[in-house]
Amino acid sequence: MGGTKTLAMDRATAVLTLLTMLWGATPTLACFCDHYPWTAWSTCSRTCNYGTQQRHRTIRHDEYYWKNACEQLCVKQESRACNVEACPLHCHLSEYGPWSACSSCAKKQFRTRELVTPAQFGGSDCTEPLVEERPCHPSTECHIEKVDCKDRFTCDNGRCISTKLRCNSQNDCGDNSDERHCARMVRVCNRVFESIPGAELMASGFDAAAEKIRAAVLDNSFFGGECTTNRSREDRKWYRIPANDYKAEAEEAQSEVVNLASDSSSSSSHEDGGGLFIPILFSWRNSYMSRKTSSFRSAVKASQQKDSKFIRVHQAVRVSTFRTKSSDLYLSEPFLRTLSSLPLDYNYALYRQVFQLFGTHYFKAGTLGGHYDLLYQYNREEVKNSGLTDSEVSSCVRRETSFRFLIFFSSSRINRQCYTNKMSEKYEGSFLKASERSISMVRGGRAEYAAALAIERQGVLPDSTTYKDWMESTKDNPTVVEYELRPILELVRGFPCAVTKRQHLERALIEYLESFDSCKCAPCPNNARPVLSGTECLCVCQSGTYGPNCERRAQDYTSNAVDGRWSCWGPWSTCDSSMRRQRVRECNNPAPQQGGKACPGERRISTREVEVQSPPEPRGSADVRPLPLSLTIQAGRINKRRFSFGDTEEILCLTGFEMEGYQYIRCMPDSTWSKPMGQCIKRVCPSLALPEGLTAQPEKAEYRVGDTVILSCESTDMVLSGRRYYTCGIDQSWEPALTSDLHCKTENPFVPDSSCGRGQRRDGAQCVCMAREECQPYREDLCVLDAEKDRFTMMSACAFHAGRCHGDRLYFLNRGACEKDESGMEWTRFRARLSDRSSVQEPCGDDTCYEWEICSGAKCECKLPRDCPKDASPSFCLEMLKTRTKRAMSACSVAAMKCAGMQFRLLQDNSC
Numbered sequence: 001m002g003g004t005k006t007l008a009m010d011r012a013t014a015v016l017t018l019l020t021m022l023w024g025a026t027p028t029l030a031c032f033c034d035h036y037p038w039t040a041w042s043t044c045s046r047t048c049n050y051g052t053q054q055r056h057r058t059i060r061h062d063e064y065y066w067k068n069a070c071e072q073l074c075v076k077q078e079s080r081a082c083n084v085e086a087c088p089l090h091c092h093l094s095e096y097g098p099w100s101a102c103s104s105c106a107k108k109q110f111r112t113r114e115l116v117t118p119a120q121f122g123g124s125d126c127t128e129p130l131v132e133e134r135p136c137h138p139s140t141e142c143h144i145e146k147v148d149c150k151d152r153f154t155c156d157n158g159r160c161i162s163t164k165l166r167c168n169s170q171n172d173c174g175d176n177s178d179e180r181h182c183a184r185m186v187r188v189c190n191r192v193f194e195s196i197p198g199a200e201l202m203a204s205g206f207d208a209a210a211e212k213i214r215a216a217v218l219d220n221s222f223f224g225g226e227c228t229t230n231r232s233r234e235d236r237k238w239y240r241i242p243a244n245d246y247k248a249e250a251e252e253a254q255s256e257v258v259n260l261a262s263d264s265s266s267s268s269s270h271e272d273g274g275g276l277f278i279p280i281l282f283s284w285r286n287s288y289m290s291r292k293t294s295s296f297r298s299a300v301k302a303s304q305q306k307d308s309k310f311i312r313v314h315q316a317v318r319v320s321t322f323r324t325k326s327s328d329l330y331l332s333e334p335f336l337r338t339l340s341s342l343p344l345d346y347n348y349a350l351y352r353q354v355f356q357l358f359g360t361h362y363f364k365a366g367t368l369g370g371h372y373d374l375l376y377q378y379n380r381e382e383v384k385n386s387g388l389t390d391s392e393v394s395s396c397v398r399r400e401t402s403f404r405f406l407i408f409f410s411s412s413r414i415n416r417q418c419y420t421n422k423m424s425e426k427y428e429g430s431f432l433k434a435s436e437r438s439i440s441m442v443r444g445g446r447a448e449y450a451a452a453l454a455i456e457r458q459g460v461l462p463d464s465t466t467y468k469d470w471m472e473s474t475k476d477n478p479t480v481v482e483y484e485l486r487p488i489l490e491l492v493r494g495f496p497c498a499v500t501k502r503q504h505l506e507r508a509l510i511e512y513l514e515s516f517d518s519c520k521c522a523p524c525p526n527n528a529r530p531v532l533s534g535t536e537c538l539c540v541c542q543s544g545t546y547g548p549n550c551e552r553r554a555q556d557y558t559s560n561a562v563d564g565r566w567s568c569w570g571p572w573s574t575c576d577s578s579m580r581r582q583r584v585r586e587c588n589n590p591a592p593q594q595g596g597k598a599c600p601g602e603r604r605i606s607t608r609e610v611e612v613q614s615p616p617e618p619r620g621s622a623d624v625r626p627l628p629l630s631l632t633i634q635a636g637r638i639n640k641r642r643f644s645f646g647d648t649e650e651i652l653c654l655t656g657f658e659m660e661g662y663q664y665i666r667c668m669p670d671s672t673w674s675k676p677m678g679q680c681i682k683r684v685c686p687s688l689a690l691p692e693g694l695t696a697q698p699e700k701a702e703y704r705v706g707d708t709v710i711l712s713c714e715s716t717d718m719v720l721s722g723r724r725y726y727t728c729g730i731d732q733s734w735e736p737a738l739t740s741d742l743h744c745k746t747e748n749p750f751v752p753d754s755s756c757g758r759g760q761r762r763d764g765a766q767c768v769c770m771a772r773e774e775c776q777p778y779r780e781d782l783c784v785l786d787a788e789k790d791r792f793t794m795m796s797a798c799a800f801h802a803g804r805c806h807g808d809r810l811y812f813l814n815r816g817a818c819e820k821d822e823s824g825m826e827w828t829r830f831r832a833r834l835s836d837r838s839s840v841q842e843p844c845g846d847d848t849c850y851e852w853e854i855c856s857g858a859k860c861e862c863k864l865p866r867d868c869p870k871d872a873s874p875s876f877c878l879e880m881l882k883t884r885t886k887r888a889m890s891a892c893s894v895a896a897m898k899c900a901g902m903q904f905r906l907l908q909d910n911s912c
Helices: 002-029 063-067 294-305 333-340 348-358 380-385 390-404 447-451 464-476 498-514 629-633 797-805 822-837 891-899
Strands: 051-056 077-082 108-112 115-117 131-135 204-207 212-216 229-231 238-240 245-250 282-284 308-324 361-379 437-440 479-487 529-533 536-540 580-584 604-608 648-650 657-661 664-666 678-682 684-686 694-697 702-704 708-713 718-720 725-728 744-746 760-763 766-769 782-786 791-795 810-815 841-844 847-850 853-855 860-862 876-880 885-889 904-908
Touching: 108 348, 131 348, 204 348, 204 361, 212 333, 212 348, 294 308, 294 361, 294 437, 294 529, 294 536, 308 380, 308 390, 308 464, 308 479, 333 348, 348 498, 361 380, 361 390, 361 464, 447 464, 708 718, 782 797, 782 822, 791 797, 797 810, 810 822, 822 847, 822 891, 847 853, 847 860, 860 891, 876 891, 885 891, 891 904
Parallel strands: none
Antiparallel strands: 051 077, 108 131, 204 212, 229 238, 245 308, 282 479, 308 361, 361 437, 361 479, 529 536, 580 604, 648 664, 657 678, 684 702, 694 708, 708 725, 718 744, 760 766, 782 791, 782 810, 841 847, 853 860, 876 885, 876 904
């Protein structure tokens, strides 16, 4: 009992002693680290794009340092980020290309260059033009190339019009030549009518890349032989409708307010046009916000100055609608002259001028009027502290705008929460006055009225009179506020060589549109969206970020996701034997990171280079002929474009085709070509369309019959899910057919069961042949003769040995691809024929050695004929070709002689 008390006292004493020691030691561990001051921060390691700085403490290893354990308690070195702004990228242009031919209409030569690197992150912008011009003296006159008008009237300027339009008191030709030498004049209309307001706008071209209206492509001063009129509901006037328009009705001005969708301001739609990225149908509704205007640029710059929230209020004022006819459109004379003067050889500088002057599209339909469009900028922190949601804030801005000056919404009531919240109370209960500024994107109407609609903070708000003045002015000065577009390529017809020029324009249009692609921009910080504006890339900030390049974050912005964006398209491949070209782009500008979205759209596109049958073009003068369309469909090509009577020309087949028959044709007296006596026959297989991550070796545009390709994964630790070897068959298709689910997967190497024979696995106490299906996951790396089909094919080692185990007549040739080794293939067929006569079958590596072979280094090597057994019974009768003698020999001797290259002929499979 006493011992127990003593033990307890000893434990208590020990605890007290330990606590005393710790209490005494505590002061010695309280090192005052600032006793050792920091050095100044070092120079930043980089001048931009996230460098680092270091500093360290000036340590003195004195008594205080060791006594207070400063070695363990003090941080001796620190680093911090510096110069986090992205490095400036200065604009860089390529060298100018060669001068174009002299344009007969412009009397100028042009040359172009490309934007290689846009200015970004504060880099210096390019001030030099992308297009340079100089005056020249053309060798031909600028005129509309004359066509055979047949039974129609030929104007002096080359235009064809109906004979009924002569002498009708209208300038239908454009040069008044249809009104000369008239015995009697008639009138289409009984009095003179004005053209509908905005008729010249309907006729204009539109540059979809620059989002600007260009010069007229249609002639809306041409009225034709009908007096079609329409009465305006606004001023009750009667207007005459141009022949290009079949509908034009005036409407009372209406208004519509749509809340701004902050992340999506575009409602345009288009079709790719067969993968060529030419907008075939392009529509713009009033919710669309242009990204090419100075107003949009101002909005981007404003968003970079502070963490902002933008609210957009917009309204379309419709004055009239229009829709052009679907066919028989009359082109403007300047547009037609420019098309006629284009060269037949492709020249990008000259063809690009068409888009610069007349745009890329024409108006198929649209609405004329005005577009009220204001973008309000708010401090995002103030909006957040107001206690209202984004949709409630947007509703308040819309309602106050409507209540104050949009006259068609004068009855709108503002909810109580719109003027009793924390934000609007600071600004006299007004949401509009709470905005930092408003940016005007108003279109249509008189400029002074449109400018008066914008406000600045603490400025005077516009009233309903200001809005009414602007709206009234849209009747006299309308613009196109909603539209549908069609490519001007569709208008290139009805004159000589229009097909050739349309093809060149399509090619130039692709180049032109790509010059406006934001893929040239570098990635922006904080998942900002890069936009190419001229030769400068702007970073459009996400909500919650700001700064010159959106590099700064608000406290509540915590996302690290980076959405993927496409790099620019690579060059088109050469045209393969199936008349297809392809191009690819990569999702690496940047690649998606940390949960960011993948790039939308396709990585690879292809196009078929076959001339589509077009409506017949007008025939030119009798002594020249254009390229016969039928030959382009037959995959032939001609060395030039125009021919005189008696000329002969050779048809040259495209790559992958061979000529069968007579290759020449002759230009006949009736301006037709003689019937081709030959045709181009396809003799190759096209290149394989491979999924992403796969490569083909050898990589060629086309492959001849018998060629073999080997598919492999780009990643070395991956293996194909299907066959690796494909052969171009005699029917110009790949054997076997490429499966749609072919992909790369993690490699699982084949490990044979060492307790069983080759091609077997253990099943309980016995060994059984492996099922052929079990071998599908393994790599096909053996070239094997399938004697039943007399065909060499690729197999995995698993499939080869499993097949032999099941009795398949399979024979090893080599490891690797089935190369065209005629001697090796002939020997494999010969030994397969004799294999059943062999008394020996010895496993040797992947192969099996027979009685005329020995296994050396996992490879079967032939014996010499003298090493075969002398007492073996003869199995074959053969004739020695050199001595013409017959001899009876064993299978071992026959195979050894064949392997040694001795010349003989087998007569029969038994003794002589």
